Amino acid sequence: NIETILPSDAETKKSAVNGLIACLVFMAKQLRDLSDIALKKFIFVDLNRRENKLSEFRNKMSHFKTSTALEDATASTLSSFCHGARVQIFFHSNGSYCDRRTQEQILVDDEIPVALRAGRSSVLNPGDPQASRWRVVTPIFDRQDLVGFIGIEYDPMLPTLRPDEIRWIEKIVRQFGIQAALLELDLLRAAQRRLASAEGS
Numbered sequence: 045n046i047e048t049i050l051p052s053d054a055e056t057k058k059s060a061v062n063g064l065i066a067c068l069v070f071m072a073k074q075l076r077d078l079s080d081i082a083l084k085k086f087i088f089v090d091l092n093r094r095e096n097k098l099s100e101f102r103n104k105m106s107h108f109k110t111s112t113a114l115e116d117a118t119a120s121t122l123s124s125f126c127h128g129a130r131v132q133i134f135f136h137s138n139g140s141y142c143d144r145r146t147q148e149q150i151l152v153d154d155e156i157p158v159a160l161r162a163g164r165s166s167v168l169n170p171g172d173p174q175a176s177r178w179r180v181v182t183p184i185f186d187r188q189d190l191v192g193f194i195g196i197e198y199d200p201m202l203p204t205l206r207p208d209e210i211r212w213i214e215k216i217v218r219q220f221g222i223q224a225a226l227l228e229l230d231l232l233r234a235a236q237r238r239l240a241s242a243e244g245s
Contacts, residue, residue: 094125098212105223114227115145118220122196122213126205129179130197141192160193165210180205182217186225194220 101121108114119131132148134141140149160166165182178195185191194217196205205213 095212097121098125098216102216102219105219106226108223108227111224111227111231112144114220114223118194118216119145122194122216125209125212126196127202129199129202132178132195132197133184133192134195135184135192136190160190165214167205167210180210180213182214184217184221184224186221191221191225 098121101117105114105118108117115133119133122131123129132143133145134143134148134150136142136152140151142149160181160183165180167180177198179198180196182194182196183190184193194213196213
């Protein structure tokens with residue numbers, strides 16, 4: 045019983061209660077600080093693990109032999125890095141942007157985020173036209189030419205992507221653009237060889 049612990053004098057009792065409350069507040073703050081440290085450590089370790097997976101994938105991109113395999117693996121890897129968000133890859137083709145995996149098309153003169161033309165990722169805000177669809181859009185370049193973009197789908201249930209995470213996404217998309225261009229070049233050269241062989245026979 046707290047009455048038997050505290051002094052019977054009113055003023056002394058009041059001081060003891062205030063001291064006890066101050067002690068409890070101090071202990072609560074210490075526990076909160078410890079939980080904050082543990083949470084930050086967990087987030088750092090998780091991000092480091094996901095960054096390592098992206099780095100490994102980036103180094104293996106040159107091993108893909110077809111555009112389809114490269115696109116599937118890139119979308120899957122970025123989705124995993126972005127906490128399971130849906131990822132779409134669009135390439136410019138015949139006046140529209142086309143997702144070759146789903147065959148979805150978006151007309152070029154539709155509302156495509158200005159950031160594609162600025163050559164950087166755009167983190168869309170709730171007021172932006174495409175914000176209900178994508179959280180982040182990152183352009184795909186072949187040398188200086190804008191050839192498409194990758195969209196990370198918006199999902200209010202998933203964590204917001206931080207600037208360091210977006211920088212990693214940009215690294216992967218840049219490497220993807222290079223590798224996709226090389227695969228297209230390989231296809232073109234193979235077609236030219238077949239044509240030359242057919243003409244020579």
